[in-house]
Amino acid sequence: MRLHLPARAALLTRRCILAGAAALAAAAALPGAAAEEPLRVGAFLSVTGPAAFLGDPEQKTLEMVVERLNAAGGVNGRKLQLVVYDDAGDAEKARTFAKRLLEQDKVDVIVGGSTTGTTMAAIPLAEQAGTPFLSLAGAVGIVEPVKKWVFKTPHTDRMACEKIFADMQSRKLSKLALISGTGGFDKSMRGECLKVVGKYGIEVVADESYGAADTDMTAQLTKIKATPGVQAVLNAGFGQGPAIVTKNYRQLGLTAALYQSHGVASKEFIRLAGDAAEGVRLPASALLVAELLNDEDPQKPVVVAYKRDYEARWKSDVSTFGGHAYDGLMLTVDALKRAGSADRAKLRDALEATHGYVGTGGVVNMSAADHLGLDLTAFRMLEVRKGNWVVIR
């Protein structure tokens, strides 16, 4: 009974945003310009369907960046051609499209895979074809264990947990109560947090959960309130659940520190939870607080420029997810320049050797053992004060 928009989903959005006409026109105007083949960047994204909030900004970002790169003359003197398919969040479709990208469109690199499910479906194909694949999905499992041709750009749930635990350590809080939803994001984050919590000398003294449709979490929070010694509460959640938890938390008068996850790192959370959000801390990427960053922050110019360009081009708010696509494409561009050619093996080696690339997600230093290349500095710890974010330093 879930809503799908069959008409749109069935429509195989195939867009070639080559500077198609533009490139031809340019070639005609400048007879001397090399009529070299364009570099082909393939993408399968969840532009419609339940994960459209991921795929939509990703597609817009890729289109925008390709337009800009081509207007500036392309990469290594070659224009970029973008081929995008909409998998509507369906892993089966993602597999089909990945196959088409590799076999028919013969792309040089794939930047895509909005969800972990669609990414996992395409990994064997990219590995077999020997084509670099930069995933935009969250799960650690995509790059762990390391796969030769697969990279990813977004930070992981585990890093969000570690960021929170490190903050707890610095505040000398060691007894944690967990409350999480039963959705996929919530469960995955809870699992990752439980895996690393021991490293920080933090003890989990309560572990509660709530359903996606729950209208009230006072029962769970009352139990946490009655648990002796709780110093901090961590809510792994997504959507309206964390806002309800935050309101119920204040209703019951709990005084322990409240942490939310990066899943609700948006202004919407503050708007929904209202005054109850005061004092809540959560980890977020630099992109969300672009203007609040220190001027000496290496990420500031990158995130401010991307945010400005995106919002001017598409008239909608920038999101972390579009940032993942930006990083995926720009990492490729960075590697192409260093490799000096589009040879797939050379491009792969150059990607793996990425060092000091500054993107929206953080500073990336990859290695043969790490195809993500981000560390905890990718996250900023934010606190809500007077209805706005403040970066905790």
Add this chain to the structure above:
Amino acid sequence: MGAQALQFLAAGLTAGSIYALVALGFSIVFNASRVINFAQGEFVMIGGMAAASLVGAGAPLLLAIAGAVLLATAVGLLLEKLAIERAARADVTTLIIITIGASILLRGLAQLVWGKGIRALPPISGERPIELLGASVLPQSLWVLGATLAIVAALSWFFERTRSGRAMRATAANRLAAQLVGIDVRHVLLASFGLASALGAVAGALIAPIAFTSWDAGTLLGLKGFAAAILGGLGSFHGAVAGGLVLGLLESLGAGFVSSAYKDAIAFVVILAVLFVRPDGLVGALRSERV
């Protein structure tokens, strides 16, 4: 322990009241047509979303809620007029499929009109919790309980004392006989859709300040309300109210005293058990007392 139990009780009764209102909507339509109206949850959504957008446009809260209920009622009446009535000769399964279609359509329209974001509605009288024997209760919870109580009382009076109410009960008990004594059953069907959608919208506007609302908020609340109606015995007035409250209390006490990991499971296991032991629901014995 006492204060804790009271806290669980307050949460359970609040959620239970909402489930009860939604369940009543299911039962009223079921009685008039033998149709399970799967669009019932969408009226809950329309109630919350319309009220939130009216408040956003500057309307006073109570006026916004009234407007939202009117809008949902109009949508309910249109659904009956344009879809259900036109398929009057079709069998019940077809009608149920029509309601599923209507539910998908309404969710799609809500996305277009109100967008995909989550919305908040201000509470009727502030957010400062009231301390009650060690439990802290939101004023909005009291509004939910009070409004539900008033609605149940008004509906009781309507079904027992008024001519239209009795006509609806007569149709539920025996459609053919009702027709023979001169009751316009088509009218009854229309009225039942109007009533059910209004009830859903009231529930939606009452719960939105506590639980927020979004274009897809109706699906799961509708499902819980359906479960409550089954639990109480589909078609039973008292059963719907009892089913809603029992379901709400089970969820909250289960989460509080047993484990929140099994919160949803507890409720559904109990429903399965009731269906095995008493297939007609808790109040199933009072079959002739159908709404």
